[in-house]
Amino acid sequence: MKIGLMALSGVRVRNEKLIKLGVTLPQFVSRGKVVAQLPSLSLLIIAAMTPDDIETAYIEVPDINQVKVLNTGYDLVAITSYSAQIYEAYELARRYREAGIPVVIGGLHVSAEPEEAKQYADSVVIGEAELLWPRVIDDFRNNRLQPIYKEEHPGNYAMADSPMPRYELLQPKNYNRMTVQTSRGCPHECEFCSGSKLFGSGFRQKPVDRVIEEIKGIKEIWPKPFIEFADDNTFADKKWSKEFLDKLIPLDIRWFAETDISVADDEDLLKAMYHSGCYQLLIGLESTSEDSLNGIEAHNWKLKRRDGYMAAIDKIQSNGIAVNGCFIVGLDGDTPGIFEDIRAFIDKSRLLEAQVTVLTPYPGSPVYKRLKSEGRLLKDKFWDRCTMFDINFTPRNMSMEELENGLLWIFGEIYTEQEYLKRKRHYMDIVKKLPKRGQQ
Secondary structure (H helix, E strand, C coil), X not given: CEEEEXXXXXXXXXXXXXXXXXXXXXXXXXXXXXXXXXXXXXXXXXXHCXXXXXXXXXXXXXXXXXXXXXXXXXXXXXXXXXXXXXXXXXXXXXXXHHCCCCEEEECHHHHHCHHHHCCCCCEEEECCHHHHHHHHHHHHHCCCCCCEEECCCCCCCCHHHCCCCXXXXXXXXXXXXXXXXXXXCCCCCECCCXXXXXXXXXXXXXXXXXXXXXXXXXXXHCCCCEEEECCCCCCCCHXXXXXXXXXXXXXXXXXXXXXXXXXXXXXHHHHHHHHCCEEEEEEEEECCCHHHHCCCECCCHHHHHHHHHXXXXXXXXXXXXXXXXXXXXXXXXXXXXXXXXXXXXXXXXXCCEEEEXXXXXXXXXXXXXXXXXXXXXXXXXXXXXXXXXXXXXCCCCCCHHHHHHHHHHXXXXXXCXXXXXXXXXXXXXXXXXXXXXXXX
């Protein structure tokens, strides 16, 4: 038996003005290329849970329109994709089913929209693969593949039981970084977030030694890897974080992670991050506006931290860790003045990198449900526009044209080579004064 694991990766912006502008802004496209080149961790985990007597092939399909000849040498095909490429995933599923090959489809989008997905596949997986994939394989072998596989109690899977992903299926030369997952979920409850709550509430973290084992596994095929921790909030648990960083320092890796601004509260934690190989943290600041932050998450945690953003960024970057500050435009409290406010904040804070995206109501997210109930979605299904840069709703305090023009303006301001080099020089001046990484 042979199973084909198909990942549809990469996101293509639909806005023609943004596409044209992006050609001249290398810093805008750089992060997009990084994301497009990340392997599908979920499929590597599925491969690890597949019995040894079944052959697995990991295939990335960056553009289905370039697939001229369909590989039909599989007994079963499993497909996953982001919302932005789900229509292409459905088309790939259609082609395989026409060729007589059963298709199983899963992922965040499918878990949010299972009724839609089951129109295009023989079987739909809703929830975490570790719990469901063994049942899928057993049923397929016994010719009783079910149309739906769903977790009964989402969020109860113990991360300690997660298998070692099949990193050996990858060719390191095809990637600029590898992904490792240390946790699922996030302590915050941001309205715009779908992924962290879709598989149950709560925050679950792998044991430190389990994560270290995975990193060592990557080092067997890539001696000096750059690792992206594929979490919503890697360092939410500070006790876990310090134990993890102590064991990470000897491994001699470089890494990137997403977390919240609270890491700035602990100088020792920041020093341990630097010496363990942290080059950048992506931190969701979301907005400079009090009105926009108010109500963005359940306990207004980010609003309460807003006045300390500038000092926190300075503290993190002074420890040799670049901050990629993330902002969302189009929030209900935003007016047309938000773009100049964010631009001024980026300049004053000396953020090395900034990520400005438009509010995106992903399926399954609270903001999708709210905007739909308010009649503010342009249409109920706009999945190919879930790119974080295409507008698919009516803003509250500005027009769609003002939101689009503001996005184009701020990109032209912050993503030029000149602006990036200015920020990079500031960062390099800091790093020159610090001890060599690993030498505490």
